[in-house]
Amino acid sequence: MTMFRSIAMFALLMLSALPVAQAERIKDITKVQGVRDNQIVGYGLVVGLPGTGEQTKYTAQSFRTMLSNFGITLDSGTSPKVKNVAAVAVHATMPAFVKPGQTLDVTVSSVGSAESLRGGTLLQTFLKGVDGKVYAIAQGNLSVSGFSATGLDGSNVVQDTPTAGRIPSGAIVERAIESPFSQGDHLTFNLDQPDFTTAMRVSEAINELVGPRTAMPLDAASIKVLAPRDVSQRVAFLSLLEEVQVEPADVTARVVVNARTGTIVIGKNVTLLPAAITHGGLTVTIAETQQVSQANPFAQGGETVVTNQSVIDVNEEDARMFKFDPGTSLDDLVRAINAIGVGPSDVLAILEALKEAGALRGDLIII
Structure with a gap:
């Protein structure tokens, strides 16, 4: 147990020198397995x-x-x-x-x-x-x-x-709920957002701070960490690890659409392959009117007849085409969609068409 105490004192000095730019604490992106409500x-x-x-x-x-x-x-x-x-x-x-x-x-x-x-x-x-x-x-x-x-x-x-x-x-x-926190030789951190890269970075940050082979990623969600058996030392050890700074991996490129409210959120990693979009509307209006035709009053056998008259009006709006070059960024995509001047339902139709055509690099999620 003296070894863990010495490691903890050395790690406290190393922790102050860790870079914190664009990083998050382990306690903010993980949960300790077994520590739950x-x-x-x-x-x-x-x-x-x-x-x-x-x-x-x-x-x-x-x-x-x-x-x-x-x-x-x-x-x-x-x-x-x-x-x-x-x-x-x-x-x-x-x-x-x-x-x-x-x-x-x-x-x-x-x-x-x-x-x-x-x-x-x-x-x-x-x-x-x-x-x-x-x-x-x-x-x-x-x-x-x-x-x-x-x-x-x-x-x-x-x-x-x-x-x-x-x-x-x-x-x-009246009764406490038993926790596996103080049992065994290991602690397991579970990522809030499973990601293989983030799991590896958490493991590497802990090993760099405490020592080699202290932490080992089990999968995209869990990191297994060697911990002291003494409960008081384990608490101090966990308190130390929670403050370690880790830069999480970028999330998967995705576009999230709320079909009920029309809210659209586009992730920063969403890009487009070469594609062209045309947007236009075709409006067809059919109106039915009835006309009464009366026979000549001097005609023999004449009768009044009701006839239907149809009026069909076709109106096609101006269509504009936008061409996207390889590697189009989020900014380009947003500017183009805004330039079209369409509503949320039309934007959703455009995104679905791009995804179906294979030109949208990212997941399209509709909620």
């Missing part, structure tokens, strides 16, 4: 509502169960009718390394027909993980930002969401 959820009752609760079967059943836990038993034929109670779902997120006794913020949402949770109090609710074990207990007064109001004539006004609220520090952690 965990979701917990529970079912409970909110009481004290000013008549804005519900009278559903499962709410009445939950209310009867709550009373039985306090030794109060209702007659089998008795159905409690309460409008100040609502059944709710309670959920929270447990950060990594959270310990028993610490508190969590919880979100409470109505699962029935309650009109509003404003003014309610959540009764003791067990919050469980995916393994079915209880990890926290929630209770407290709700903070609800939304509200609703109903008039005698049936009119209703609703602002925000009155059927959901929060309880700051409303849950107390």
